[in-house]
Amino acid sequence: MNQAKNVKKASSAPVVKAPPSGHKPLDNLAPRDIQNLAEELVAYHEEFADLYQRREQRQWAEFYLQGQLSDLERKTVEPMVLAMKGRDANAVRAVQQFLGEGTWDDAAILARREKLVAQDIGEAEGGLICDGSGFPKKGAHSVGVAPQYCGAVGNIANSQQGVFLVYLGSRGHTFVDRRLSLPKHWFGAQYREKRERCGVPTDLEFQTEPELALEMVEGVVKRAQLPFQWVCADEHYGMNPAFLDGLDALGKWYFAEVPKNTMVWPAEVEIIAPGKGSMGGRARGRWSLLGRRRPQR
Secondary structure, three states: OOHHHHOOOOOOOOOOOOOOOOOOOOOOOOHHHHHHHHHHHHHHHHOOHHHOOOHHHHHHHHHHHHHHOOOOOOOOHHHHHHHHHOOOHHHHHHHHHHHHOOOOOHHHHHHHHHHHHHHHHOOOOOEEEEEEEEEEOOOOOOOOOEEEEEOOOOEEEEEEEEEEEEEEEOOEEEEEEEEEEOOHHHHOHHHHHHHHHHOOOOOOOOOOHHHHHHHHHHHHHHHOOOOOOEEEEOHHHHOOHHHHHHHHHOOOEEEEOOOOOOOEOOOOOEEEOOEOOHHHOOOEOOOEEEOOOOOEO
16 A cells, blocks of 8 residues: 555645634734834834934834834844845944944833823723733843743743733723843842843842832823723732732722632731731741731632
8 A cells, every 4th residue: 555645745835823812813904004004103103203312223213113023033133134134244233232232211212102192092091901921032141031930831931021011991002111020039149240241230129020010000100191090910910919009009999810719808907018026026927917817718
């Protein structure tokens, strides 16, 4: 029997991957729609032109944006330059310098974007969504990279971890802020050289993901240009009392998940944070309850 008959011929058709959500896109975009989007992005980029210190920075920022929106498999500097400018060593160095050494007021750019979001979709009953996301990395040189849980692969992986803030209203949703979450061991003496090489600010201190999220929410409140009333988060944030208390102190309402085995008290109680014991007693290593009241499921 000819075994070759049982061998399926490989298809030359491109493999179309399903979107991360597993659902089909809701919009049926035509080529002209994509062209219109490109023109709108160029106009949107111009909204920030005056916030760059030099004309070259504005040009390389637009170039990098085009590269990130391209269909290149690897969207790092060299492949982008090769695809859009050919073999140009000077352009490679210029883009690397723009990304690695260029200076601009990042806070001013975020504030400008926040103002534009408020104009387009802002509303008094809007909400902020806090969530983390991991980015798998192959090397060990990226800032904050470490073996840690990465949601993109659903397991422990060599990755970076970010905390993101999204604005949600009845007319749309969009990102408004982000923070890179550095693992605690990155602040140890053994990582000093790597921190310097990666440009980590010398005064930066370790913060948990809920602390970073609360800091971003506080920033939106302080700038007072993007209206919102609600904050939504998953159980990683909902199980953190300091995060929830911080939102309450800001006068905001929250809708947060908690673990299904969370214990609650039927009446108001006083909870004591970890810290030094009173009267020279043993230090408390975890949150404790003042009094004899017991929690219930």
